Amino acid sequence: MDLNDALQGKTYPPVSFAVEDRRVRAFATAVAHPGDGVPPTFVTAPEVAAGLANVVADPDLGLDLAQVLHGEQEYEWARGLRVGETVTAEATIERIRGRGSMRFLTLRTIVRDEAEEIVAVGRSTLIVREDG
Amino acid sequence: MSPRASDVAAGDPAFEVSRVVTREDVRTYADASGDQNPLHQDDVVARAAGFPGIVAHGMYTMGTLASAIVGWAGDADALVRMKVQFRAPVFMGETIVCGGTVRSVDVATRVVILDVWVRLERDGATEWPIRKSEAEVWLD
Numbered sequence: 001m002d003l004n005d006a007l008q009g010k011t012y013p014p015v016s017f018a019v020e021d022r023r024v025r026a027f028a029t030a031v032a033h034p035g036d037g038v039p040p041t042f043v044t045a046p047e048v049a050a051g052l053a054n055v056v057a058d059p060d061l062g063l064d065l066a067q068v069l070h071g072e073q074e075y076e077w078a079r080g081l082r083v084g085e086t087v088t089a090e091a092t093i094e095r096i097r098g099r100g101s102m103r104f105l106t107l108r109t110i111v112r113d114e115a116e117e118i119v120a121v122g123r124s125t126l127i128v129r130e131d132g
Numbered sequence: 133m134s135p136r137a138s139d140v141a142a143g144d145p146a147f148e149v150s151r152v153v154t155r156e157d158v159r160t161y162a163d164a165s166g167d168q169n170p171l172h173q174d175d176v177v178a179r180a181a182g183f184p185g186i187v188a189h190g191m192y193t194m195g196t197l198a199s200a201i202v203g204w205a206g207d208a209d210a211l212v213r214m215k216v217q218f219r220a221p222v223f224m225g226e227t228i229v230c231g232g233t234v235r236s237v238d239v240a241t242r243v244v245i246l247d248v249w250v251r252l253e254r255d256g257a258t259e260w261p262i263r264k265s266e267a268e269v270w271l272d
Contacts, residue, residue, distance in 0.1 A: 027165065030161035033195075044165050045164065065169065070218050074214065
């Protein structure tokens with residue numbers, strides 16, 4: 001099934017994500033983060049929870065995870081995440097481009113805190129290979 | 133000793149940090165990030181996709197690069213923006229080198245733009261899992 005261009009601009013329901021100390025510490029170990037704080041790229045965890053979970057599961061989009069490569073990733077941080085807080089992550093299909101067997105899907109995820117302030121914005125560009 | 137914006141200049145090498153990629157760290161990364169794509173965990177799936185074995189998450193490699201940036205800047209909050217392109221896979225047991233050089237410095241705002249990359253040596257050739265990428269860091 002080919003990617004459905006009509007879903008460009010679609011925003012998925014926000015997902016709630018608790019920043020747990022144990023998970024932060026495991027992440028910090030995995031990426032060799034110096035110091036005691038939350039690694040900046042821990043924002044990937046709420047991004048995955050909101051984005052991948054929604055997009056892969058969306059039957060209208062037609063995304064086959066086996067055909068996907070991660071092409072680009074961008075983050076802008078307003079501040080670092082804090083252990084103990086609960087944030088929400090809202091994913092939007094910002095752009096679908098490319099023709100033929102190579103398509104590019106850019107997913108924007110906005111992470112907000114309990115006061116609705118933006119903590120970070122992530123942009124993932126997925127390269128989708130389409131057969132036939 | 134953390135660098136100050138007034139101490140750095142365009143073209144300066146900033147950091148170069150080596151790290152061996154282990155199955156254990158990639159497993160830990162999968163659980164902590166929530167990215168459970170079997171390409172990063174199951175050798176059978178990875179071989180079916182044409183790789184010799186599991187591939188590290190691009191985001192694991194980006195996270196390790198971010199750690200090198202934070203180590204150089206001395207403060208996790210100093211990293212305010214990062215944009216990377218994934219160009220090559222990373223396999224288990226390989227040694228990645230995370231590097232950065234200063235592209236520009238604005239002494240008035242203390243904003244430093246770094247060119248950042250991740251490279252490795254494989255079969256006598258240099259591969260670039262991350263290249264043509266940048267980070268924005270606010271120094272004191």
